[in-house]
Amino acid sequence: MKWQDVEAKQKKVAKILTNGLKSDRLVHAYLFIGDRGTGKKDVAQLFACSYFCQNKQGIDPCGQCSECKRILSGNHPDLMVVKPDGRSIKKEQVATLIKEFTYRGVESNKKFFIIEQADELTASAANSLLKFIEEPQSQTIAILCAENRHKLLDTIISRCQLIQFAPLSPEAIESQLIEEGFAKALARTVTALTGDINEARALCGxxxxxxxxxxxxxxxxxxxxxxxxxxxxxxxxxxxxxxxxxxxxxxxxxxxxxxxxxxxxxxxxxxxxxxxxxxxxxxxxxxxxxxxxxxxxxxxxxxxxxxxxxxxxxxxxxxxxxxxxxxxxxxxx
Ligand SMILES: [Zn+2]
Known part of the structure; x- marks a missing residue:
């Protein structure tokens, strides 16, 4: 994936992030808010590739160097992805993350972490994370992804740059549902009835x-x-x-x-x-x-x-x- 693919689907998101990359002015914590299927995880991964890639073309990662390859295969030592263990992200998971990130990067000082479904952080996990985000190390970047900003602590939101992902177009909802395994005709029908991906998914099931x-x-x-x-x-x-x-x-x-x-x-x-x-x-x-x-x-x-x-x-x-x-x-x- 390249940044122009992001621009085609999420114009505002692409603009903010590519401006940051071009001017080398990145913040320590980003909060990606948007419905499931809007591309938050893919954009977070692309962003990490652009951050680490050794052979960038402009701001696009090459996809071929060892940094890119290890990120794409989920094996980069300085990139950590945290997701719910069961239904929530627990305090111990955040503790592990902090422990890993207190040491300097394995290969450089750059470190990157992505929290998927950050709206599923338990209260104590969110508080531990908050302390960590409040005292960022110089080259650490965090991306928190969430569907529902109202489930996040205000103090976390205020520490992050908010990146709002736009709702999906009807065509995108339809192809997302088909990708999730629903029959094409059914996906098409629900997409004609609602523009909300979550409602559409519920109807399909x-x-x-x-x-x-x-x-x-x-x-x-x-x-x-x-x-x-x-x-x-x-x-x-x-x-x-x-x-x-x-x-x-x-x-x-x-x-x-x-x-x-x-x-x-x-x-x-x-x-x-x-x-x-x-x-x-x-x-x-x-x-x-x-x-x-x-x-x-x-x-x-x-x-x-x-x-x-x-x-x-x-x-x-x-x-x-x-x-x-x-x-x-x-x-x-
Ligand atoms: Zn690369």
Whole structure:
């Protein structure tokens, strides 16, 4: 990885850190704040490589010298990475770190440590670390990575230069979820629903959401292809899954996405389709549903979303929705 890769994803972060490297004005402690998946660990490693590399090109590390190689393989004697042992980072782990770092560097005076998930430091570990950060040795650099700054001691935050990582773009969230092992079509669907990587990840792992997604697919398919089945699907599947108004809102959001997908097929924009595993079904629907119908259907679904509040029965709202969509299909097709 090079600094220009960081610039492409995290422009502000790249600017602050590369300015520091170019002018050789680095602070002793940085606090990287940002969601999981925003690249904090990779940037910390790149930063360490730039700090130690013997053969830099500008500020980019060469990736080939013994310093770079040992950092990349996790074997550099003067770089320590601390991460939670179990659920937290304990006082003993910080004590080990301090002990190691009290001696001068093995090969030079340069020392570097990275604390992953610093928001998981126990209170006593955080206090020991604080004392250490308050009296930095001249060539020691610390990077603390955390998702939630509110879980950190104010005294630690005030000792660090804060580097805020921007939330991920929808494309980046999708590829992050796929990298974590979730199916592409599922990752795409949740990314269309939320811009928060943590919420997206939770939905991907939620069995209810997988059921909701497949019920909506069956329902939308039956609605136009086997209209008599649609009512059975509605009672046997949809009503069981979308059984309160919050869940029904999500279900209606999925129907909106479905209809937009049909529209995208009409407009020959297959790559924008969200239900990417249903492309054949969507194509069949695009053949029987005119653009006018799809536009009408979208406004009917959005109207149902407005009518759905805590007092309404989700099932009756969706029932009326189904009738209106089928009527619409009759007059538009
Ligand atoms: Zn190098």
């Amino acid at each position: 939620d069995e209810w959401f997988a059921n909701a997604r497949s019920s909506v697919i069956h329902f939308m398919e039956d609605l136009y292809n086997q209209s008599n089945h649609a009512i059975i699907t509605l009672y046997e599947q949809v009503s069981l899954v979308l059984n309160d108004s919050a869940k029904a809102q999500t279900g209606l959001d999925l129907m909106v996405i479905w209809m937009r997908d049909v529209l995208n097929i009409h407009m020959d924009r297959g790559d924008a389709v969200i239900f990417s595993d249903q492309i054949e079904t969507l194509k069949k629907q695009a053949l029987i549903l005119s653009v006018d119908h799809v536009a009408g259907a979208l406004s009917i679904i959005l109207d149902a979303k407005r009518r759905l509040d805590s007092n309404s029965q989700p099932i009756s709202v969706i029932e009326q929705l189904a009738l209106r969509l089928q009527e619409g299909a009759g007059s538009y097709v």
